[in-house]
Amino acid sequence: MFLHHSSFSPSRLALLARTIQYMADTTTSQSTLAYDTLAVHSGIERGTGVGVGIPIQQMAAFQFDSLQAAADEFQTNTGSSYSRIQNPTVKALEARITALEGAHDTVCVASGQSASFAAILSVCRSGDHVVATSSLFGGTVGLFNNVLPLMGITATLVPNTPEAVRAAMQPNTRLVWAETIGNPAADIADISTYAEIAHMQGALLCIDNTWGAVGYLCRPLNFGADIVVHSLTKWAAGHGSVLGGSVTVGQQHDLSRNSIYSESLLELHGNQALAWRQRWLAASQLGMVLPPQSAYQIALGLETLALRLERESATALALAEFLEQHPSVSTVNYPGLISSAYHTLAQKYLSNGYGAVMSFEVADPQRFLSRLKIIRMAPNLGDSRSLVVHPWTTTHGRMPEASRRAASVTPQSIRMSVGVESLSDLQADIDQALQ
């Protein structure tokens, strides 16, 4: 993207300067601090009398002390005027996620589902096309199959391989979409190859990094992704108590072949254009607001994410190895297993372990689920408690049978999100339920 500074009016330059300053204030992407340190310090100001954590600002509106201040804020949206547009608690959470993903900017929204919708709409409009891998969260498949076609946006869902993604690209493809670790097959997206395929024809790559746990297991932007979405409901919040989502963008992306981004928009916002449009669309126009109370809980959850996932990943690996040897279990999908077809890709893209989720097949899921005594049946992930679900009848239940099978969901599949309980208790619970 080329910017011709000589063609900027003084007011445009001033606006650009204020926006860049705002980005610098809220971004810790250049930080060399470790994940654990960023998780507890990012988003918190320093100063006498300033709280040591992120405070809740449960306000709809914020004051201005002059007409000029009000006019400036409505031009730049860099401070706080009205909580649909920007709330200080949400802004602090956004700064924290930006730091943890090594990103450029983040907008937080009400749920992971709304984050996905906002991310797609930020680069696609009627007549555009998306290529997505098929092992996705069922709600995302629903967006691609049922909601986006209403708006004239089509999607092709393909197996999670570079060959299939490349073959599905069309001249009007604006977006390639994959999950870091697929749901529930635990397959790994070849992120850097997908980025190359997308960028070759001016499309962007969006990664749903929910299972990559806000940069702890994977930072897709480091591998060439342009947009990262999260369901913050999962490992970020971490205790199964609150819903939230985020859309995060990297520093570099080429929008020059996307007609939504007119020359004047690119000129006005420079490489902030994508971030600007996402905030404008998701917050201001669509009102997908994350409540400050939820932002506070998610920010708190992020502070212990590394500790929880370190434990959960170690337990998950031990349980996957145990299940793989168990005579009553036929298939175990977990990228940490050496036998996994995705182990090599997992070693390339994941750090700090292989995550807390696996799926496996048992002969009689109903019997197995009803016999569990500690592990609970609930459709969530990333809770501090271990949870299981039967994807065939629940999370993926509304999908056509062929789509479910394409996502490696069978009537025998069980998905388990491992919590922080002791390994021996979890293993004993599973063992007795399998007897």
Ligand SMILES: Cc1ncc(COP(=O)(O)O)c(C=O)c1O
């Ligand atoms: C990978 C993934 N993406 C997105 C979502 C949607 O998130 P939410 O439930 O917060 O809307 C989920 C929910 O389970 C998910 O697992």
